[in-house]
Amino acid sequence: MQALTENLTPLTNRRTLIHEPIASPAVDTRAVALRAEKLTVRFGGLTAVRNLDLVVKSHSVHALIGPNGAGKSTAVNALSGFVRSEGNVWVGAQTSRNWTSHSIARAGLARTFQNIRLFGVMSVLETILVGSHGQFSGGLFSALLRTEAAKRSESEAVAEARRLIEFVGLPPYAAEMTASALSYGHQRRVEIARALISKPRVLLLDEPLAGMNVAEKAELTELIRAVCRCGVAILLIEHDMDVIRSLADHVTVLYHGQKLAEGSPDDVLSHVDVQAAYLGKGKS
Template identity: 60%
Template sequence: MTAPTTLHPAAAPVAPAAPTEVALKARGLSVVFGGLTAVDALDLDIRNHSIHAIIGPNGAGKTTAVNALSGFQAPTRGQVWIGTATRPRWSAHQMAQAGLARTFQNIRLFGGMTVLETVLVGAHKRFGSTLPALLWRSARARAEEQHEETRARELIRFVGLPDTAVLQPASSLSYGNQRRVEIARALMSSPAVLLLDEPLAGMNVSEKAEVSALIRAIRQQGTAVLLIEHDMDVIRSLAERVTVMHRGRKLTEGSAAEVLADQRVQDAYLGKVQ
């Protein structure tokens, strides 16, 4: 299976340049449901060209934090920046326009769409043609559609799917390959930041290795990756920086080796931290 040279996840590893800018930032981010504080004053910096993981025991607030970071949950307090852009309150659509894309813990595909059609959904912000031009199929609109279809096919190869999958119903693929379709759809918007909520859940060892290589390749192409993952071996091999959450709060942050050796982190996973 051959992919474009600039997109091939199996290419020789390239050490990323030292990140100096923040792709995604949160300050004082809090989410309160009734009397329950699910996320409490979270500060977070996701550097450009980096893989940053959020870990923590079940119920730590990880997915709620990612939902608030991506506009799917309105924070009760706090502020989020994408690059240098910020708003008092972001919608998911506004965040997508600003350069953030995500996948979800539970696969979300459109029932009857083919793999190609599903991936093309991610190109919505890239079309410059007006609605009348699209409806009347102007030369510019046709050229844009052809360009985006070519890019979608390249991304389908990039995530590791064969050309034969392009016209298959996305929902007919195996669980692991549906995950790949979701990642390709997210990449169609050319995001500066990609949020992956447990992208390796339910995969076997070889599938985890393949998708881990894909995540590294995404980073090498210049996209910052924020990853939620439970597999500590994956965290050790992928994440350059790790934030540990416990009961809605940031417990500690540092390299994977540092945080996984921290007694407080070990106690949190064993239920010993109050």
């Protein structure tokens, strides 16, 4: 532990590509989908993420990268309300001191997980519809009484789920299949469809390409581009640097829970501090 601390000091003290935080009054919420200021996550005496400032612009793919254990998934969990954090998070113009996973989802943030989380006994159609629960109008009593408004909302949700099945590249007959019966790559597509049915402003993807072969990565990369073209901002955790170079508009690097560098993919990935963090250059 002492050796790691000693090696961290010269890295964090070097001049990096870090940008100054954007002051709140100057932020154009039409141009910014997701923003965090001084995001900090503590687990007892361990600070997993420290004072992270992050701006994800609308209509962009923003990659969050770093070595294993850098705090990437913890940061995404904090941004999406799955772990308690300090600091401020905005989705568009909306912010709260007490975000939960449900409230931030209603504000326009959706996500997928590093480990696929599907309901194995549900059909693909049912699984995707789970993501639309916040879109139903009329409330609980309307749903129980099967009012016209509830029926109309349900019909619209089913139609949208079927449209998304096609959009993510699944065949129409997949709607009636059990989600767990699909291939790994197709399960990833179901996860993305389930997230998209909530009509998010920003989509967080935690290692969506992990475990895929070259062809599957290329196909899912194109799907991510298509999602972005539809107006959904993407915050992406990914380890494949070739994917980062081809897909990301902007890159933020975490190292031991702190921002090490940010900028364009080419600038960041060629930066001496980033190479040192990944490759251990200059470390004993």
